[in-house]
Amino acid sequence: MTKPTNTQTRRIWHVLGVIAEPILFFSGFLAFTLLMSLLFLLPRWGQVRIADTEFSPVALEQEYTRLTASITSLTAKRDESLQPLPDPIYLSLQEKKRSQAQVIPLIEDLRLIAQAAVAQEGVIVLQILSFDASKQALMVTGDVRDAGFSSVTVLAQFIDQLKKSAHVESLDPPVFERAQNADGSVHSPFHFTIHLK
């Protein structure tokens, strides 16, 4: 490869000298235009009009925060206004009453399940139902009678069905035992606690 001659070098420099100035003007103009656009045009372009008000991106975020706080406060006020007496003690007592009232359908469930557990009526006898409101618990004492040697099975099925009730949170299971009466017949006495939902 041959080295460029002095004349060729001069030509290159001449060409560069001719185009350097327009390139400089072009790059200057481009940078200036982009800078002006960034400073004055883009912020306007990013603005959003909501309900006749213009919001810049920053103002939009501030408006979002303000609205969220306002809605939380208005919702609390609305909920309070729906209470006949917005007194915290009154409301907590009413809440306590409502949770206690769940014992009514639970007792109903208990009797229905006891009746449905075996075809023969009166096999599962519920002797004592004792509701302790402070513990939200129902203590059940009873006996499985006239079920022969399957009395424990009947009791287990009864407990299983009871656990499925919508009003039962948990159940402390009874002792599954088979006892014998003086006449030789078999029965399964039980005692268990149901914790209400």
Place this chain on the structure above:
Amino acid sequence: MISPRTTAGGVMLRIGVSASLFVVSGFLITKHVEHVQQVRTGNVPLAASVTSLHVQEQRLTSVLETQDIQAAMNDGSMKEIIASSVLPKEDTSTTVIAAVEQMRNVLEASGDIRSMKPITLDASPVAIQDPMPATRVHIEAVVTERGAKEFMALMSTLGTYTVNDVLLEHDRKALIALSDAGSVQSHSAVAAFLALPLTSFALDAPAYMDRLMAVLGAERSRVLLQSIRASEPLASTTTLLAGDIGTALQKAQLWPLPLSVLEQATHTRLDDKWQTIALHVLIYRTEQ
């Protein structure tokens, strides 16, 4: 005439400055792209959220205004009733005793009560964690299964006055959420439903439910309203108030009853028909 050396330096300088300006332009273009992306990914969804939040804010404001007007129209009466009958200053255990007596009369007429022990009062202080002074009442009776159910229903009814009082919190929230999705009228309808005295509701519960369903939209509200109608304590309270006991209580002007909370309830089976029901109830008042 410029020397070739000076010309070369000038050309190099111009080209250098141009290159720097192109780099600056590139940086500025990147900033433009970032801004556009931010507007697209951040502002557009945010603007949509702000628009819906604006609507929600306006709606809640008008709901509160409507409720304020309604409250101003019947202000005082409900609070007065609650202050005088539901949560009175003085001990009103005699009112509860009178209500139990009314119940006994009704149950005797239907053959659902065999005997009843004298009702006893215990004014000794109740547990420290209790928020107000209370009197403990002991009730014991021999009743049928139906009689026991009525006693339990009466206990859960004590101190309730409006539908709001017997509505479970999750049902109440679901109802309000449903009205949030509807018109301002649906809010007013839900507010009126919650403030409805239980005695009025018990008289014609299906009609009140149908009216509310019509405002909220049958398709959206049917399942919820049916579940509310069947929920406790609303169901047993409505049955009690719509029956003979409710009529007797209202006739004797014993409704609404003082706010009382069940402390203990024991059902003891005596035979196939009868059982003993023993209830310990706390009757609250605001002053010692």
